[in-house]
Amino acid sequence: MASPVRPARRSEGRPAQDADPRRGDGDMILIPVLGDQCSEALASLRDVDRGAAVVLMMEVADETRYVKHHKKKIVLILSAMRHFAEHLRRAGWTVDYVALDQPGNSNSFTGEIERAVARHRATRIRVVEPGEWRVRRMIDGWEKRLGVPVDMLIDDRFLCPILTFQTWAQSRRELRMEFFYRDMRRRTGLLMDGDEPAGGSWNFDHDNRRPPRKGTAYPHPMRFTPDAITRDVLALVADRFDDHFGSLDGFALPVTPEQARRALAHFVRNALPDFGTYQDAMATDQRFLFHAFLSPALNCGLLLPIEACEAAEAAYRAGDVPLNSAEGFVRQIIGWREYVRGMYWLEMPGLTDANALGASRPLPEFYWTGDTDMRCLRQAVLSTRDEAYAHHIERLMVLGNFAMLAGVDPKAISDWFLVVYADAYEWVEHPNVIAMSQFADGGRLGSKPYAAGGAYINRMSDYCGGCRYDVKQKTGEDACPFNALYWDFLARHEKTLRGNHRMGPVYRNWDRMEDTQRDAYRSSAKAFLGTLEPAAEGWARD
Numbered sequence: 001m002a003s004p005v006r007p008a009r010r011s012e013g014r015p016a017q018d019a020d021p022r023r024g025d026g027d028m029i030l031i032p033v034l035g036d037q038c039s040e041a042l043a044s045l046r047d048v049d050r051g052a053a054v055v056l057m058m059e060v061a062d063e064t065r066y067v068k069h070h071k072k073k074i075v076l077i078l079s080a081m082r083h084f085a086e087h088l089r090r091a092g093w094t095v096d097y098v099a100l101d102q103p104g105n106s107n108s109f110t111g112e113i114e115r116a117v118a119r120h121r122a123t124r125i126r127v128v129e130p131g132e133w134r135v136r137r138m139i140d141g142w143e144k145r146l147g148v149p150v151d152m153l154i155d156d157r158f159l160c161p162i163l164t165f166q167t168w169a170q171s172r173r174e175l176r177m178e179f180f181y182r183d184m185r186r187r188t189g190l191l192m193d194g195d196e197p198a199g200g201s202w203n204f205d206h207d208n209r210r211p212p213r214k215g216t217a218y219p220h221p222m223r224f225t226p227d228a229i230t231r232d233v234l235a236l237v238a239d240r241f242d243d244h245f246g247s248l249d250g251f252a253l254p255v256t257p258e259q260a261r262r263a264l265a266h267f268v269r270n271a272l273p274d275f276g277t278y279q280d281a282m283a284t285d286q287r288f289l290f291h292a293f294l295s296p297a298l299n300c301g302l303l304l305p306i307e308a309c310e311a312a313e314a315a316y317r318a319g320d321v322p323l324n325s326a327e328g329f330v331r332q333i334i335g336w337r338e339y340v341r342g343m344y345w346l347e348m349p350g351l352t353d354a355n356a357l358g359a360s361r362p363l364p365e366f367y368w369t370g371d372t373d374m375r376c377l378r379q380a381v382l383s384t385r386d387e388a389y390a391h392h393i394e395r396l397m398v399l400g401n402f403a404m405l406a407g408v409d410p411k412a413i414s415d416w417f418l419v420v421y422a423d424a425y426e427w428v429e430h431p432n433v434i435a436m437s438q439f440a441d442g443g444r445l446g447s448k449p450y451a452a453g454g455a456y457i458n459r460m461s462d463y464c465g466g467c468r469y470d471v472k473q474k475t476g477e478d479a480c481p482f483n484a485l486y487w488d489f490l491a492r493h494e495k496t497l498r499g500n501h502r503m504g505p506v507y508r509n510w511d512r513m514e515d516t517q518r519d520a521y522r523s524s525a526k527a528f529l530g531t532l533e534p535a536a537e538g539w540a541r542d
């Protein structure tokens with residue numbers, strides 16, 4: 001499945017030698033900046049003669065509709081793009097900004113590049129590698145189609161270049177995140193004391209599994225009142241994307257780098273101290289707990305991952321944040337975030353269609369409506385609808401876990417995840433959903449499926465007390481559906497999973513059960529699955 005990405009021309013944040021834009025010999029450089037590249041630190045904006053370059057930013061329907069993104073995600077991207085264009089103009093750049101409603105807009109990246117090359121008589125294109133495979137394929141075709149050289153620069157906002165990850169992967173039999181993460185700590189020097197990890201341990205996860213505590217005062221992520229630019233975009237999205245999922249009410253995400261940095265400082269001060277301890281907790285009506293809610297800003301370029309990690313480390317070194325929290329946060333970013341991106345480029349294009357467990361059930365309708373008696377799922381879907389956000393454990397152990405246990409087609413659940421979150425781009429969504437949460441890659445990314453029954457959700461949340469189902473009952477109409485689904489899943493995939501050494505103990509429990517108990521699980525699961533309404537067509541794609 002591995003497919004190394006080797007562009008014709010690519011360099012570490014620098015153009016190829018024969019393409020030096022500073023030489024001033026009549027070259028006109030076109031610099032496309034994509035919607036998830038709203039970053040002052042973008043490699044294509046470095047070491048360029050601003051007088052001989054035009055920055056091109058394009059609002060195009062192909063991007064706003066390739067899946068029917070949550071309305072808040074579209075507002076975030078278009079508002080961040082418009083603010084960034086203003087910022088670049090103030091910094092002395094010539095910016096050609098194509099708005100969605102502009103007459104003549106071809107509504108595709110390639111179409112807009114073609115028009116801009118002609119408009120500006122561009123002699124070169126200088127672009128940072130995109131985040132998604134499909135866009136990568138487009139860019140690979142530009143040189144031939146447009147007849148001008150295209151310099152594709154490494155996206156060094158990420159801390160591990162794609163080729164470096166591929167080299168790392170080639171040298172390993174098992175591609176486990178933990179070993180990658182240790183290398184990244186050494187590479188970046190983050191939370192290192194000389195050659196040793198701060199506190200003498202690489203990972204403090206064993207301290208990070210507390211359930212929510214009654215009476216806890218949770219902080220709230222910083223919210224930003226929409227300015228005139230954002231209000232314009234809100235009106236545009238309300239008008240043009242009314243058929244997309246999600247609520248526009250209360251849009252308050254950071255849309256500029258300055259706001260994103262304030263949101264980071266607010267998180268470090270108010271939430272990071274408890275981030276580690278309650279990282280896996282879920283609590284009723286608490287949508288953020290001690291999570292950062294920074295992924296929307298990180299993934300569209302408003303915040304650099306290294307800035308976020310350095311802020312966490314500084315707070316730890318100042319004695320304001322315990323090590324289990326600082327380390328946990330840094331691990332999510334230089335570990336998981338970089339690792340899943342590396343895995344995406346390693347496994348594409350096959351990852352999109354991976355389906356190791358042969359799952360084929362349509363997505364249940366309640367993923368779009370929240371209309372289910374299962375309280376944990378309802379909470380997670382409503383947070384998703386309102387905020388374009390659910391925290392990690394809701395995504396993994398509630399929404400993803402249910403889909404895997406129910407045997408939902410990985411493509412259908414992957415489309416759902418790509419649509420509904422403000423931080424969703426294929427490079428991070430595919431590995432997290434298709435590989436991590438659905439085990440559809442057959443275990444390339446995770447060593448075993450993240451499958452759990454109701455007991456896990458009950459242990460890590462306060463949801464079950466108020467649920468119509470009884471988490472303690474194993475089978476029957478009132479039993480928590482996760483219980484029977486869990487065992488039914490294990491029974492269905494026994495051939496594939498029994499040999500996995502990490503699954504040994506659960507299959508031993510299955511073996512110890514009476515036949516009647518096993519049958520009861522299977523028939524309970526079957527009865528419950530028979531009640532699921534499949535989602536209507538057209539929510540995710542036109």
Ligand code: FAD
Pocket residue numbers: 290291292293294295296298299329332333336337338340390391392393395396400417421423424425428429432433436437
């Ligand atoms: P925190 O919990 O506060 O973590 C801090 C930061 O660590 C995040 O902002 C994020 O940048 C990074 N991070 C943590 N876990 C991961 C991870 N597994 N992969 C990548 N980065 C991580 N993340 C996305 O950014 N986009 C997605 O589309 C996405 N889809 C997911 C789907 C599933 C099924 C699962 C299990 C996880 C998914 N994640 C995704 C990862 C993670 O859930 C989100 O990054 C996180 O919830 C973002 O919220 P936060 O900023 O409050 O994160």
Ligand code: DLZ
Pocket residue numbers: 033034035036037058059060061063064065069073074077078130131132133135136425
């Ligand atoms: C997600 C998104 C949306 C909704 N709209 C645009 C857009 O109009 N213009 C743009 O440049 N980018 C947009 N994006 C982000 C892109 O989809 C993203 O940059 C690519 O997926 C990266 O490969």
Ligand code: SF4
Pocket residue numbers: 373374375376377453454457458463464465467468469470471480481482
């Ligand atoms: Fe979810 Fe089951 Fe608990 Fe209800 S009882 S909240 S369905 S885990």
